[in-house]
Amino acid sequence: MDLLPDSAQQEIxxxxxxxxxxxxxxxxxxxxxxxxxxxxxxxxxxMAELGWFGLAIPESSGGVGLSLVxxxxxxxxxxxxxxxxxxxxxxxxxxxxxxxxxxxxxxALIQGRxxxxxxxxxxxxxxxxxxxxxxxxxxxxxxxxxxxxxxxxGFLFDAKPLPYAPHPCVDEFTDLGRAVLExxxxxxxxxxxxxxxxxxxxxxxxxxxxxxEAARDQSATYAQERKQFGRPIGVYQAIKHPCANMAVRSEAxxxxxxxxxxxxxxxxxxxGFQISAAKHLAGEAALENASANVQVHGGYGFTTEYDAxxxxxxxxxxxxxxxxxxxxxxxILELEPLAEALG
Amino acid sequence: xxxxxxxxxxxxxxxxxxWLRENVPSERRxxxxxEARPWDLAWQKAQxxxxxxxxxxxxxxxxxxxxxxxxxxxxxEYARADGPYIGxxxxxxxxxxxxxxxxxxxxxKKRHLPKILCGDVVWCQGFSEPQAGSDxxxxxxxxxxxxxxxxxxxxxxxxxxxxxxxxxxLLVRTDPDAxxxxxxxxxxxxxxxxxxxxxxxxxxxxxAEFCEVFYxxxxxxxxxxxxxxxxxxxxxxxxxGFERGxxxxxxxxxxxxxxxxxxxxxxxxxxxxxxxxxxxDAEIGLRLARLRAEVAAMRAMTLASVxxxxxxxxxxxxxxxxxxxxxxxxxxxxxxxxxxxGADGLVMGTSSEDWPNTYLRSFxxxxxxxxxxxxxxxxxxxxxxxxxxx
Ligand SMILES: Cc1cc2nc3c(=O)[nH]c(=O)nc-3n(C[C@H](O)[C@H](O)[C@H](O)COP(=O)(O)OP(=O)(O)OC[C@H]3O[C@@H](n4cnc5c(N)ncnc54)[C@H](O)[C@@H]3O)c2cc1C
Numbered sequence: 001m002d003l004l005p006d007s008a009q010q011e012i013x014x015x016x017x018x019x020x021x022x023x024x025x026x027x028x029x030x031x032x033x034x035x036x037x038x039x040x041x042x043x044x045x046x047m048a049e050l051g052w053f054g055l056a057i058p059e060s061s062g063g064v065g066l067s068l069v070x071x072x073x074x075x076x077x078x079x080x081x082x083x084x085x086x087x088x089x090x091x092x093x094x095x096x097x098x099x100x101x102x103x104x105x106x107x108a109l110i111q112g113r114x115x116x117x118x119x120x121x122x123x124x125x126x127x128x129x130x131x132x133x134x135x136x137x138x139x140x141x142x143x144x145x146x147x148x149x150x151x152x153x154g155f156l157f158d159a160k161p162l163p164y165a166p167h168p169c170v171d172e173f174t175d176l177g178r179a180v181l182e183x184x185x186x187x188x189x190x191x192x193x194x195x196x197x198x199x200x201x202x203x204x205x206x207x208x209x210x211x212x213e214a215a216r217d218q219s220a221t222y223a224q225e226r227k228q229f230g231r232p233i234g235v236y237q238a239i240k241h242p243c244a245n246m247a248v249r250s251e252a253x254x255x256x257x258x259x260x261x262x263x264x265x266x267x268x269x270x271x272g273f274q275i276s277a278a279k280h281l282a283g284e285a286a287l288e289n290a291s292a293n294v295q296v297h298g299g300y301g302f303t304t305e306y307d308a309x310x311x312x313x314x315x316x317x318x319x320x321x322x323x324x325x326x327x328x329x330x331x332i333l334e335l336e337p338l339a340e341a342l343g
Numbered sequence: 344x345x346x347x348x349x350x351x352x353x354x355x356x357x358x359x360x361x362w363l364r365e366n367v368p369s370e371r372r373x374x375x376x377x378e379a380r381p382w383d384l385a386w387q388k389a390q391x392x393x394x395x396x397x398x399x400x401x402x403x404x405x406x407x408x409x410x411x412x413x414x415x416x417x418x419x420e421y422a423r424a425d426g427p428y429i430g431x432x433x434x435x436x437x438x439x440x441x442x443x444x445x446x447x448x449x450x451x452k453k454r455h456l457p458k459i460l461c462g463d464v465v466w467c468q469g470f471s472e473p474q475a476g477s478d479x480x481x482x483x484x485x486x487x488x489x490x491x492x493x494x495x496x497x498x499x500x501x502x503x504x505x506x507x508x509x510x511x512x513l514l515v516r517t518d519p520d521a522x523x524x525x526x527x528x529x530x531x532x533x534x535x536x537x538x539x540x541x542x543x544x545x546x547x548x549x550x551a552e553f554c555e556v557f558y559x560x561x562x563x564x565x566x567x568x569x570x571x572x573x574x575x576x577x578x579x580x581x582x583x584g585f586e587r588g589x590x591x592x593x594x595x596x597x598x599x600x601x602x603x604x605x606x607x608x609x610x611x612x613x614x615x616x617x618x619x620x621x622x623x624d625a626e627i628g629l630r631l632a633r634l635r636a637e638v639a640a641m642r643a644m645t646l647a648s649v650x651x652x653x654x655x656x657x658x659x660x661x662x663x664x665x666x667x668x669x670x671x672x673x674x675x676x677x678x679x680x681x682x683x684x685g686a687d688g689l690v691m692g693t694s695s696e697d698w699p700n701t702y703l704r705s706f707x708x709x710x711x712x713x714x715x716x717x718x719x720x721x722x723x724x725x726x727x728x729x730x731x732x733x
Contacts, residue, residue, distance in 0.1 A: 001412055002345055003643065004650040009344060069344050220727040234729035237720070243729060244667075244722035251647070251664050252640040259643035262346045277636035329632035 003258050005073060012070055016077045019050065026081045026214070026307050029173055037173035038084050038139065048112025053090050057098050062110050068199060072206035072261045076254070079210020082314050085139040085174060088207060089118040092200050093147040096154040099190045105156065108144075117159065119146040120321060122178070130183035131155065137177045138321065141166060145187070146179075149196040155186035171313035197322075198272055201279045202261055204322040208282035209254045211318065215289035215311045216246035219296040226298075233296075242292045249285035256281050273335040276328035283325050286315035348412075356416050362393055363424035372427045374695055376543075376551065380465060380507040383430040387462030396460045397436060404444055404452065405460050411649045418592035422600070426593075431504045435459040435466035439512045442529070442582040446570040451531065455510070467508035469499040469532065469556060470579070476501075477717050479514075480523045480576060484558060486515035486530070488565070493517070493530060495538075495561040501711075505554035506541050508534050513563075518573050529575035531567040538562075548703035549691070591665050595645055598669070599638045601676060606631055608698075609683050621683045630679050637672050644668065660725040663718040670708035670715060677705040 005013055023043055028036045039047065047053070055070050057063020064070075071091060078087055090109055093116035097106035108114035117140020125133040140146050141164065145156045162179050169176035190196070220243055223234030233239045260274035268274070290311035294301035301308040319325065348356075366389055373379045390396045398417050400406020409417060429436065440459045443452055458464045475481040484497025495515055505511070511532045518526030534541075538561035543551040570578035609621040609631060621627050648661055680698045681688040692700045709715040723729040 001348055001646060002650045002653070003647040004654065005344055216727070220729065223727075223729055232730050234723070235732055237716075237732075240723035240729050241716070241719045243727055244719035247722050247726050248664050248667050251644055251661070252637070252668060255643035255647040256636075256640040258344060259346075259639070259646065262344055266346050268346075273635075274639060277639040280633075280636050281640055326629075329629050329636070332632040332635050333628050 003255065003262070009070060009073060013073050013077065015050075016074055020077055020081050020083070024078075024081055024083055026310065029082060029310055030305070030307070032172075032304060034172050037082070038086065038175070044115065045112040047087070048110065052087065053094050053112065054110035055091070057094060057106070057110060061098055061103070062107055063094075063098075067265050068202065069258075069261050069265055071203060072257055075203050075206035076210040076213075076257075079207035079314075079318075080214040082173060082211070082214075082310050083207075085118050085317075086115050086143065088200075088203055089116040089139065089143075089147050090114075091203065092116070092118075092149060092154070092196070093145050093156055095196060095199060096147060096149070096156055096190060097188055099154070099192055099196070100188045102188050105145075105188060114144040116145040116147045116156070117141070117143045117175075118321065119148045119157070119179075121148065121150070125150070127152065128183075130185050131181050132183050134178060134180050137164070137175075137179060138317065139175045140164070141175045141177055148186075149200045151194045151197055153189070153191040153193065154196040155190075156188035157181075157184065158187045169317070171310075171317045173310065173314070174317050194272065198264060198275050201322040201328070202257070202264065202275050204318055205253075205257045205260075205275070205278040205282040208279075208286040208315065208318045209250065209257050211311050211315050212246070212250045212253055212282065212285035212289040215286070215293035215308070215315075216243070216250050218307060218311070219243050219246060219289075219293045222297055239296055242296065246285075246289040246292060249281075249289060253278070253282040253285035270335070273332060276323075276331040276335070279323060280325045280328045280332070283315075283319040286311075287319055290315040352412060352416060355413055356420060359395075359417055359420045360424070362395065363420055363426060366390075366393055367424045367426050371694065372430065374550075376431065376504060376507050380431050380504075383432050384462040384465065386427060387432045387436070387460075389462075391461040396462075397440065400440065400444065400460070404456050411652055415592050415645070415649055419596050422593045422596035431465045431507055432462070434468045434504070434508075434512070435464065435510075438468060438582060439466045439510070442512065442578065443569065445581050446529075446578045448569075450566070451569060455531070464509040465504060465507055467502050467505045467511045467534070469502050469505070469511045469513040471501045472498060473500050477714060479579075480527065482514055482516060482527065484513075484515050485519070486517050486528060486563070488517070489562075491565050492562045493528075493565060493568070495532075495558045495563060497558050499556040499558075500544075501553045502556050503553045505534065505556050506543050506551075510534065514575050514579060517575075521573060524576040526573055527575035527579075528572050529569050529578040530563055531569060532561075532563055536561050536563070547706055548695075548700060550695070591641075591669055592645055594669060594673075595638070595641045598641065598672060598676065602631070602634045602638050605634070605676065605680055605683065608680070612683055615685055627679070627683060630675075634672070634676055634679070637668075641665075641668060641672060660721050663713075663721040664726070666712070667715055667718045667722070673708045674705045677702040 051064040054063030055066045056068050059065035094106055094109040097109060118138040119135045119140060122134045122136050137146055140159060143159055146159050148155045164177050164179050167176045167178060223239050223243060224232050226233050256278045260278040263274045264271040294308045294312055297306055297308045300306045368386060373382050397406030398409045398414050402408035443455055470479060472482050472484060486493040486495045511534060513530050513532040515528055515530060516526050517528040538559040540557040542555045544553055544555060545551055609627060612621040614621055614624055644665055681702050684698055688699050724731055
């Protein structure tokens with residue numbers, strides 16, 4: 001039993017972190033250039049070469065042959081830097097293609113020749129041979145596919161021919177759009193039950209953990225640097241204790257994300273329960289930490305010149321996707337819990 | 344990263360489970376300290392005879408010397424078997440014993456460790472004073488050297504089980520001119536000495552767990568000093584992070600079980616003046632769901648803490664994170680129970696395990712063992728590197 005990365009996993013964490021610090025540091029967003037949030041084609045191919053889009057796909061299908069445990073390590077690092085949702089979407093899209101046995105699309109996604117945006121039905125969602133209903137799309141402008149996962153399986157839609165209406169997003173570094181599907185045929189479809197939705201929720205929880213940790217670390221750094229009344233503000237408990245609360249929430253969130261990834265990989269009966277707990281706790285940690293982080297920064301927190309605003313906005317986006325807290329709490333109440341913990 | 348247990352660990356679990364099933368006492372632990380003492384000691388002796396005393400103690404001192412994973416399995420099975428609260432044996436087995444192992448001389452170890460382990464004696468902890476709680480190093484109880492003795496005068500407070508204890512781990516000021524942390528000594532005190540007066544204090548939950556202890560020229564031989572004169576702060580701190588999350592293992596499982604008991608309670612409880620049960624009430628349902636999620640996280644954090652301990656032998660401050668989380672969770676759970684019970688919750692139970700009793704008891708969890716505010720200072724300063732106030 002071990003909840004911490006082994007040395008090979010730690011190497012993935014370290015190389016991911018230093019690569020991201022190089023090419024996608026959070027500072028890139030300070031210019032306000034919303035395009036800077038999305039990787040260009042060159043960078044996208046570099047990510048593909050690092051194996052990001054096929055980490056959990058078997059080697060026989062062109063992937064790296066690892067598991068979703070390595071994927072959460074990657075996405076946590078990405079979350080810390082407010083990375084593009086296209087990575088999440090493409091990772092999940094590759095899984096959908098793999099489950100459907102669609103080798104061409106799988107290869108295009110893994111090799112970085114195709115990208116996906118994340119999409120979710122807004123209201124009722126009619127699933128026959130075609131699909132009808134309105135969807136909201138994240139980072140899906142100009143991509144090849146929109147990926148949707150739900151309790152019954154997953155879809156890829158060929159994005160190009162579908163109508164797309166852009167909307168300004170609370171988080172200016174997320175492309176937001178909507179599309180109305182009318183009996184639209186997905187290009188890939190799997191009816192495999194809730195597994196894909198669980199993976200999606202888990203990966204979003206990993207991103208959220210990263211956001212919460214980034215807020216904690218920004219606050220800790222700022223509280224040491226900023227002086228008022230002749231002392232660093234971190235001396236004052238009205239600042240110190242909220243920072244400590246951030247550390248507590250982040251520890252709980254990440255531990256639960258890691259545990260639930262392992263439970264899902266090991267096929268534990270309570271994996272769905274554990275993932276819902278992870279999504280709820282990571283969402284709460286991200287939102288609470290990011291909000292408190294704005295307060296710790298005072299007036300600077302209310303500007304776009306410091307990074308605090310980025311985290312609040314991204315926390316809201318991620319909290320809303322892959323099932324909001326309320327949805328997961330309802331699941332937690334319905335599911336038989338803690339089989340492992342209660343024996 | 345993995346959740347797998349080895350074949351040996353599973354065999355160990357079976358062994359633990361079998362032993363506990365056959366040996367956990369079926370009768371309830373008595374409620375008063377005086378009646379609980381012989382009961383606690385008998386249970387300690389039973390564990391000793393079965394080879395299960397001191398699960399975290401090294402084998403050279405008669406302990407079981409379990410690995411952290413094995414300790415976790417032990418505590419999990421203990422909670423599942425409804426193993427009794429350790430009660431008056433807590434300080435000896437979990438605090439004084441480990442401190443003696445780390446810092447005492449051979450003579451002191453030989454004299455005290457076996458008696459603690461086999462359930463012969465009860466220890467208590469005389470650290471806090473009326474003017475020195477969170478600021479423990481401000482303690483004023485004086486000890487002057489007179490021949491081969493220390494002569495102790497002063498007062499301790501909140502000393503749990505002092506009225507039924509044989510020994511205590513006592514912190515005294517031996518050098519009033521030294522720095523605050525520099526003049527303190529850790530010494531083994533005997534509770535039946537002339538000059539010691541013990542007054543139990545009635546607690547918020549109706550018990551009398553802790554006491555005031557007064558010292559008037561109490562003589563303690565210098566040979567009882569552990570770790571050297573004026574070195575007591577260091578001795579006391581050396582075992583502070585000793586438990587590394589293992590202390591919370593049993594409580595965490597107990598909490599998971601209590602949340603499920605509360606869900607069952609809500610399922611059968613009609614709402615006041617309305618229709619349906621408490622569980623069907625949207626707000627109560629969500630709060631129960633939150634508790635379930637947080638209990639799951641508590642377990643994950645414990646595993647993370649054990650994983651960390653396996654990599655580095657030096658205890659980190661993460662125990663403070665666990666303690667904050669656990670005590671807040673406990674208080675939310677107990678408070679929700681009172682809300683679900685409504686008027687029924689106002690009838691005190693006959694057992695300390697009943698809902699109203701545990702609700703009252705839960706106020707202690709953010710105070711004893713270092714308050715939540717102090718734990719937040721520790722997390723802020725030692726985990727996040729924020730500057731100290733002093
Ligand atoms: C059930 C129980 C059993 C106990 N058993 C024992 C025992 O066996 N032996 C023993 O020695 N002691 C024991 N204690 C004592 C316990 O360790 C102290 O109560 C605790 O350390 C707090 O000290 P205090 O009561 O003097 O409160 P104070 O230190 O006076 O604190 C009062 C309030 O001020 C806050 N505060 C104090 N300093 C700071 C600061 N720097 N920053 C922010 N907030 C601050 C505290 O958090 C608290 O809210 C026990 C306590 C309880 C409740």
